[in-house]
Amino acid sequence: VTIGSASPLHQSCRIPVSLDIGLYRTHLLPASTPIEELVQRLNSLQPNFLRGFPSLLALLVTEQLQGRLHISPRIIATGGEALTKELRQRLRAVWQCSVFDIYGTTEGLFSAECSFGGGMHLFEDLGIVDVVDEHNCPVPDGTLGHKILFTSLFSFTQPIIRYEISDMVTLDPEPCPCGRPFRRISSINGRSDDILYLQGRAGGQVAVHPIHFWDVLESCGDIRQYQVVHEPDGIHLRLVFQEGKEGMASSVKERLAQQLHAQGVCCPPIHVELV
Ligand SMILES: [Zn+2]
Missing domain, CATH: 3.30.300 (GMP Synthetase; Chain A, domain 3)
Structure with a gap:
């Protein structure tokens, strides 16, 4: 189950649609649904996999703790907002589940945590990610950048070349123990606009x-x-x-x-x- 945007233009709506390849039952619940109705739907769907915005998952934690929500997802994926350490711990404690954070943009930049949990692997086969300073000069891996310049390698309808994203990230200079070759975002420190x-x-x-x-x-x-x-x-x-x-x-x-x-x-x- 994904709780995301009802707009087909938003990633949180497009990802579950692209995952619906007949192997699993997938459901998209709009995040704008009143919380009582979400609780009711989730109680009847009993999801194994639950994906949503951290702020909404925090509300569901309260619903579960107060006895209105009765679900036991095995995997929770978060995205669209910063996942704090505190909320990650609460999600794990309440549902005894694995928590994976996903970071992406509608323009095609994607990254996700692997099971080692040491940062989010960039999908570098789909795009070129440059972490740069205020003057658009690349910063070395391990240094906090001021913004990201993203080039999509698959968007042919609307080419996206060195597209500016104001998120401030640090890339891990070390390889991941999982063996995947793609670099990892070790931290997202908000947006330079914030x-x-x-x-x-x-x-x-x-x-x-x-x-x-x-x-x-x-x-x-x-x-x-x-x-x-x-x-x-x-x-x-x-x-x-x-x-x-x-x-x-x-x-x-x-x-x-x-x-x-x-x-x-x-x-x-x-x-x-x-x-
Ligand atoms: Zn890894």
Whole structure:
């Protein structure tokens, strides 16, 4: 079962369609389906393989723990959003299953983890991946790039040559113990578009990577979902807490302010909205 986009243009819809070659029963459930209905469908389908966006799988973990969802997938694949270490551990703990992360783009860049789990192998027979700095110069494997330039080797209808993707990745310089020759993405550190530029205490602007927000928000197990929006009047933090845990909001705000202070920024006002 894939829980993905209902749009045939989106990878999360196209991949399950291409997997439907008659060997397995495949189902695509739109991610926009109300959660109660998803739970009902999954309970009746009892998937062996479940693929979805991490944020949606996190909601399903809660449904399973609270006794409404009763599934036992053997394999979970995630994609479309960053899979955090914390969520990977929760998925494994709740379903005792293997978790594979997949990273790809609609333009044809694909990568997926192998069973060794040490990063995602790029499908380098389908495309050329250049990890480059701000000036489009290649960075060596093992160094965090500013963006990716991707050239597709199979898209003949619409040629894609050195197409810019703003994801910031590091490639592993070492070969994988599984023996596959394709290089691995060892980490995806968000998007260069996601970096916030805040006023520095020593003057000028400080680039604040989203990882500083993740550190605070992901380590608080009582937050179910969050959104960070940078507005002219400060940072708006929209938080969805587990029921009854809303009182944690002020300590989350305080920890975030400390984290930003440690980056040398003049901390802007943080407005918390409980959703
Ligand atoms: Zn491997």
